[in-house]
Amino acid sequence: xxxxxxxxxxxxxxxxxxxxxxxxxxxxxxxxxxxxxxxxxxxxxxxxxxxxxxxxxxxxxxxxxxxxxxxxxxxxxxxxxxxxxxxxxxxxxxxxxxxxxxxxxxxxxxxxxxxxxxxxxxxxxxxxxxxxxxxxxxxxxxxxxxxxxxxxxxxxxxxxxxxxxxxxxxxxxxxxxxxxxxxxxxxxxxxxxxxxxxxxxxxxxxxxxxxxxxxxxxxxxxxxxxxxxxxxxxxxxxxxxxxxxxxxxxxxxxxxxxxxxxxxxxxxxxxxxxxxxxxxxxxxxxxxxxxxxxxxxxxxxxxxxxxxxxxxxxxxxxxxxxxxxxxxxxxxxxxxxxxxxxxxxxxxxxxxxxxxxxxxxxxxxxxxxxxxxxxxxxxxxxxxxxxxxxxxxxxxxxxxxxxxxx
Amino acid sequence: xxxxxxxxxxxxxxxxxxxxxxxxxxxxxxxxxxxxxxxxxxxxxxxxxxxxxxxxxxxxxxxxxxxxxxxxxxxxxxxxxxxxxxxxxxxxxxxxxxxxxxxxxxxxxxxxxxxxxxxxxxxxxxxxxxxxxxxxxxxxxxxxxxxxxxxxxxxxxxxxxxxxxxxxxxxxxxxxxxxxxxxxxxxxxxxxxxxxxxxxxxxxxxxxxxxxxxxxxxxxxxxxxxxxxxxxxxxxxxxxxxxxxxxxxxxxxxxxxxxxxxxxxxxxxxxxxxxxxxxxxxxxxxxxxxxxxxxxxxxxxxxxxxxxxxxxxxxxxxxxxxxxxxxxxxxxxxxxxxxxxxxxxxxxxxxxxxxxxxxxxxxxxxxxxxxxxxxxxxxxxxxxxxxxxxxxxxxxxxxxxx
Numbered sequence: 001x002x003x004x005x006x007x008x009x010x011x012x013x014x015x016x017x018x019x020x021x022x023x024x025x026x027x028x029x030x031x032x033x034x035x036x037x038x039x040x041x042x043x044x045x046x047x048x049x050x051x052x053x054x055x056x057x058x059x060x061x062x063x064x065x066x067x068x069x070x071x072x073x074x075x076x077x078x079x080x081x082x083x084x085x086x087x088x089x090x091x092x093x094x095x096x097x098x099x100x101x102x103x104x105x106x107x108x109x110x111x112x113x114x115x116x117x118x119x120x121x122x123x124x125x126x127x128x129x130x131x132x133x134x135x136x137x138x139x140x141x142x143x144x145x146x147x148x149x150x151x152x153x154x155x156x157x158x159x160x161x162x163x164x165x166x167x168x169x170x171x172x173x174x175x176x177x178x179x180x181x182x183x184x185x186x187x188x189x190x191x192x193x194x195x196x197x198x199x200x201x202x203x204x205x206x207x208x209x210x211x212x213x214x215x216x217x218x219x220x221x222x223x224x225x226x227x228x229x230x231x232x233x234x235x236x237x238x239x240x241x242x243x244x245x246x247x248x249x250x251x252x253x254x255x256x257x258x259x260x261x262x263x264x265x266x267x268x269x270x271x272x273x274x275x276x277x278x279x280x281x282x283x284x285x286x287x288x289x290x291x292x293x294x295x296x297x298x299x300x301x302x303x304x305x306x307x308x309x310x311x312x313x314x315x316x317x318x319x320x321x322x323x324x325x326x327x328x329x330x331x332x333x334x335x336x337x338x339x340x341x342x343x344x345x346x347x348x349x350x351x352x353x354x355x356x357x358x359x360x361x362x363x364x365x366x367x368x369x370x371x372x373x374x375x376x377x378x379x380x381x382x383x384x385x386x387x388x389x390x391x392x393x394x395x396x397x398x399x400x401x402x403x404x405x406x
Numbered sequence: 407x408x409x410x411x412x413x414x415x416x417x418x419x420x421x422x423x424x425x426x427x428x429x430x431x432x433x434x435x436x437x438x439x440x441x442x443x444x445x446x447x448x449x450x451x452x453x454x455x456x457x458x459x460x461x462x463x464x465x466x467x468x469x470x471x472x473x474x475x476x477x478x479x480x481x482x483x484x485x486x487x488x489x490x491x492x493x494x495x496x497x498x499x500x501x502x503x504x505x506x507x508x509x510x511x512x513x514x515x516x517x518x519x520x521x522x523x524x525x526x527x528x529x530x531x532x533x534x535x536x537x538x539x540x541x542x543x544x545x546x547x548x549x550x551x552x553x554x555x556x557x558x559x560x561x562x563x564x565x566x567x568x569x570x571x572x573x574x575x576x577x578x579x580x581x582x583x584x585x586x587x588x589x590x591x592x593x594x595x596x597x598x599x600x601x602x603x604x605x606x607x608x609x610x611x612x613x614x615x616x617x618x619x620x621x622x623x624x625x626x627x628x629x630x631x632x633x634x635x636x637x638x639x640x641x642x643x644x645x646x647x648x649x650x651x652x653x654x655x656x657x658x659x660x661x662x663x664x665x666x667x668x669x670x671x672x673x674x675x676x677x678x679x680x681x682x683x684x685x686x687x688x689x690x691x692x693x694x695x696x697x698x699x700x701x702x703x704x705x706x707x708x709x710x711x712x713x714x715x716x717x718x719x720x721x722x723x724x725x726x727x728x729x730x731x732x733x734x735x736x737x738x739x740x741x742x743x744x745x746x747x748x749x750x751x752x753x754x755x756x757x758x759x760x761x762x763x764x765x766x767x768x769x770x771x772x773x774x775x776x777x778x779x780x781x782x783x784x785x786x787x788x789x790x791x792x793x794x795x796x797x798x799x800x801x802x803x804x805x806x807x808x
Contacts, residue, residue, distance in 0.1 A: 003599075003600055006596020007596050009599070023617065027589075031589065032592075052629065052630055065623070065625060065626065068620065068624065068625050069617075134743055134765070136742075136743070137742045139737070140739075142726070143723070143724035144724050144726055145724055148640070151649075151657075151729060154730060156658070157574075157728055157729060157734075159573055159574035161564075161565075161571070165651060166656055166728055167563065167565070167571065167638060167649070168640035168649045170636060170639070170640060170642070171561075171562050176617035176621065177580075177584060177618075180585050180613075181584045183592075185766070187591045188411055188435050188591070188771070189410060189768075191410055191414075191591075192766070195412070196769075199768075200766060200768035202766055203767070204764040204765075205764070208740070208743070208761075208762075215471040215472070216575060217575065218471070218731060218735060218760055219455050219470060220731075221731045221732055223456065223458075223467055224457065225732075230574065232571060233550060233572050235550075236575050236576060237455060237468060244550075245550075246569075247569070254554070254560075254570060256551045256555075264546075322545070322547045322550075323551065324545065324555045325555065327556070328561065329557050329619065329633035329635075330633050331557065332615050332619065332624060336540075338540075340540040341540045343612050343615060346628070356625050356627075356629070357624070358615075358616035358617065358620045358624065361585065361613045361616035362586070363538070363539070363606075363607040364604050364606055365605035365606075365607070366602060
């Protein structure tokens with residue numbers, strides 16, 4: 001039997017925009033679902049206008065970051081300001097399994113595409129909504145950006161240098177995290193549909209999904225009333241020392257070193273050449289090392305600073321110590337590990353230029369992920385309107401002329 | 407109402423965060439998850455946080471929050487009889503979730519090849535810092551090493567010239583866990599399409615390097631050879647867009663678009679400095695960051711974070727308070743959404759926990775049973791799932807296998 005991708009046969013209509021929604025679609029697409037992003041030249045997604053552009057030429061189908069984050073989604077162009085477009089998208093939903101949206105609460109209502117309306121055209125539809133703070137509750141209309149939403153989860157309060165205030169993370173970790181997490185939520189609802197025959201409207205609050213990441217700090221609050229704060233790179237639960245990032249030779253070169261057991265500590269001390277300071281009682285047990293962690297980190301930093309980060313990581317790993325270089329963006333492309341795993345791949349965009357995007361960020365042994373570059377706005381129109389919806393060519397051309405399909 | 411994943415059967419053979427959290431997503435949405443611990447127990451049991459900081463293997467907060475809705479058994483897979491029992495359990499399961507280093511699974515004789523021979527339909531989800539293949543797959547590593555290998559810290563987190571920072575939690579472990587749960591569930595759900603089980607190989611570092619850092623940076627670098635590094639400021643190209651201190655903590659100050667900026671000006675009481683030409687668009691404000699941030703801070707330092715958030719939100723600015731853990735946990739919004747749940751635990755008593763990460767109205771999920779005590783379900787699982795008699799189970803105890 002030929003192997004098909006796990007989600008073959010699942011069709012997804014994706015209203016997701018910017019980042020999180022498209023990543024949810026991308027993940028399902030990589031796994032074999034047919035994902036059709038609904039977008040329009042009448043209101044071009046802002047991420048399609050982000051530089052750098054392919055070959056330096058600006059255009060809505062040439063943003064390199066947009067392509068990487070959206071690859072795996074197809075595209076159908078419909079101008080949703082026109083009532084006919086709403087009817088057409090409903091016809092498409094009638095032939096689909098899942099609808100994704102990451103607008104604010106109420107927008108799908110205004111479009112006449114709320115869950116009740118969708119159920120009328122497809123009774124067991126799985127509708128997946130991922131607003132910032134959920135579909136109900138006093139803060140449901142909160143205005144945030146992906147990168148600041150984390151501030152409402154407590155997570156931002158934990159990031160920063162020890163003893164200082166919070167340092168902002170400069171991009172929305174929460175977007176790809178919530179996008180991939182959202183795909184999991186959709187799959188649970190599909191599984192439930194297959195078992196029970198019933199669809200449902202998934203309320204995926206990005207705030208709540210991201211807040212899962214503060215679990216360990218939350219437990220300290222639940223038990224001991226403590227709120228925690230920034231502690232550089234120290235272990236979140238103070239159960240490893242040393243646990244940090246140390247300077248190496250060269251500009252902005254660093255190595256991460258984490259030691260959680262006494263065996264690892266002995267290995268590190270050995271690799272450092274049994275220095276006198278490491279024999280002090282201050283560093284004898286894990287408790288001692290935690291108590292004196294600032295002094296410990298200073299000593300280790302003094303030892304690491306003249307070494308090459310990669311050579312040092314190799315030497316420490318040979319001794320059994322968890323150590324790895326701290327990579328920058330440029331390193332990602334040349335790093336032997338990511339090369340071996342084909343994390344980044346060069347693809348040919350439908351418009352003919354070459355670009356580098358990420359491929360299957362998880363490896364599966366039986367099936368090979370389907371990574372389609374793009375999409376070009378409206379690239380799937382022909383197939384969707386004519387083949388899936390059976391529209392005669394004359395009407396199709398009419399709708400294009402009227403800028404309904406646009 | 408049955409959970410969305412009712413009927414699905416999985417083994418959690420992980421420790422600490424990544425694999426246990428991945429398995430918890432299955433158990434919290436209704437799957438039958440059996441957690442297999444070595445006789446010493448999951449390392450999380452030693453990790454805390456503990457009530458009053460008093461270590462106790464049944465009182466770890468980390469273990470408590472990672473292992474809800476699971477049944478727990480002990481099994482020493484390093485003994486031959488233990489290994490045989492593990493393979494019997496694998497025959498029962500749809501999925502196995504683990505985060506041991508590849509060489510450890512090899513030492514135990516529990517590689518994917520061996521498990522797939524026992525159960526060709528098994529989906530094995532392995533979540534490690536660096537994955538099952540590639541030159542670093544044999545490396546010893548933890549969350550910290552994975553996060554910093556992803557490019558995320560160098561690019562996005564920390565001040566220039568100072569050390570790059572982790573994300574304040576087990577950020578790589580969580581990311582890997584979520585990626586593993588999604589790709590793993592798809593592999594179980596679509597097993598008929600695929601023609602059997604498979605090995606789902608997750609490198610936490612790679613997931614972040616690809617989807618978070620690579621997505622926005624790698625295409626440009628590959629083409630133009632240019633790349634950026636962390637600046638310590640939320641958004642260096644526009645302003646205001648960063649975390650600033652206020653009277654009782656910090657706020658995420660964001661006013662980029664003209665409507666947002668005008669809203670902020672109004673809330674600040676239309677100060678004269680805001681009329682200056684050099685502050686008229688977000689790019690100019692960013693170029694004059696060293697002038698504008700002190701002005702804004704002078705105002706924020708006179709006000710509380712909630713007051714700033716409420717007034718600015720009402721004026722159309724996406725400004726939010728930087729909540730402490732306590733403030734995040736106690737916010738009325740999450741109370742109304744029943745996000746925090748309370749679980750009865752035989753040793754800890756009644757303890758609060760974070761609830762379901764998403765709401766499924768037709769098949770509710772979330773933690774309802776507290777994490778198992780070490781070996782709590784040995785009798786039940788070995789009898790019902792593996793069909794062993796009471797004396798046989800007793801013998802396993804005597805032999806130190808369970």
